[in-house]
Amino acid sequence: MTAPAAQRAPTSAPKSDRAFIRIEDVVKTFDGFRAVDQVSLDVAEGEIFCLLGGSGSGKSTLLRMLAGFETPDAGRIEIDGQDMTSVPPWDRPVNMMFQSYALFPHMSVAKNIAYGLKQDGMSRADIEAQVKRMLDLVKLSALGHRKPNQLSGGQRQRVALARALAKKPKALLLDEPLSALDKKLREETQFELMDIQDSLGTTFIVVTHDQEEAMTLGSRIGVMDQGKLVQVDKPRDLYEFPRNRFIADFVGSVNIFEGVVAEDLPDRVTIASDALGGAIHVHHGMSCQEGQTVWVAVRPEKMVLRREAPTGVLGETVGGMAQGVVEDIAYIGGLTHYRVVLPSGQRVRATLANRERHDDAAPTWEETVWISWAGDAGVALTS
């Protein structure tokens, strides 16, 4: 399920385009395994940057290098113009919110939040005032005296957030901040997190494996795979213009048709696809040669599913069309997922929004239908 990126209020836009956190050619190897492989990345001040990737993609290692728990084998990390590559965690101007929250179990909520301030040698009165501000910020003012094990999961998450923000770090590093919460609470918390970020303007770097979470939170997303940063883009660009098949498949679900370039024009490409059983027209230019194998990615929600043949002209309003048989239907309330088998054996996913309460015209199992998509709906990928 892929929700389109939430429209962000302009306040959460980066304060400047200057690279606030700069990661240059960073490499980290564990026992010969390249966990992070030549990653370079600039993050602007005040933005929420999401590192998205599966387990073992290196996203957490990269975050731990930003926090100072791991030292890069090669490369450089700069925060606000200062070299941080080999600075220990206790001297870095960033704080981290751990996946397990890592609250100190023997200290009260207030003591937990005060811990970092105490290390700075702040006066008692200042610490108390700051702890109170933080408790207000995360709406836990009444629970300052409680111990972590007397709190709910959502409350613990807020304490961890308050503790990490108490020292006013230049950047907050969040490791899977919402993964321990259930779905409903996670959605609410996402927006709270964004509100807090808006009000403080702190740079957030969020590591997550949940692409929906990355799209909701992130002003930009960096997708990692096997230690490499594959693509860095705004959520919408990442979804609509994936750079390769891995991204297209990892971010949301997608139909991919393999084909061969038949005609290469400056502003459009025609692809002969045996998988689809016909020609595919892509309304964007690309650097390719005739005869080259390419892949066309079409999102399920951009598929049109009808009993009748599409009326548009192939190559003009229609990007591709084929006839197939409905194999499976999954009704999930707001949407219905269809799976259609083409004569070539390829399965196509189409998602339809259920606008009507009763849709008697909807195709049913074993029915022969036409699938098609608009000329500008598909993206051709060379890798």
Next chain:
Amino acid sequence: MKRGWPLLVGAGIGFALLYVPLAIMVIYSFNASKLASVWGGWSVQWYGELLANDQILTAAWVSLKVAAMAASIGTVFGTLIGYAMTRFGRFRFRLLLSGMATAPIVMPEVVTGLSLLLLFISMEALLGWPAERGIDTIVIAHATFCMAFVAVIVQARLADLDVSVEEAAMDLGARQPRVFFDVTLPALTPALVSGWLLSFTLSLDDLVIASFVSGPGASTLPMVVFSKVRLGVTPEINALATLMIVLVAICVGLAAWRMARAGKG
């Protein structure tokens, strides 16, 4: 409870084997007869005689002192070993350290006792210290195996402990050893308490090693009891053993009460 009865019988036999002898001993400690195995009516005279017996009281005091010191020393060093083995990553000789640190647990007591005796004798010849064997040498000897037990307990506890709690402290600006005292040690407290209590009991209990490394004038309670028993069990020993059971029961009860409270908090 059809399926339950073989289990109950088994448990009954097990508990009987454990506690019937103790119960008999407690009853016989109130025996008026001079012979330990002949019942002669109720009396508390042996408790009175026990409290008047300087030899036993002195030995008991020596044992308690030795156990307290050995348990404390063993807990400090055992904690350091356990911490190094779980938190220092894969350093050189890690396996060797872990093997050597825990060896005293499986080493026969005779071997430990004899080797320590030889060590103390050669140290005396070379360094002039320890000048004579006594409480000091027993404490050192007991601290070695106490350390091994504590190291194992601490290591197990630390392996369960979420490392990110310590990382969070570092992230918030604390350095070592601050992190250790602020975060690690409080989390270790239950392990340290049980490690100390175990060490204390083991030291109190030890006869073999203490016999090797003690000198004149420093006899522990087990040594005195054992030498007395060789001349025949007197009801006095029964009274002493009963008092020790009471002491142990109080200790265990306190520990259980503390743990129950910690669980609730």
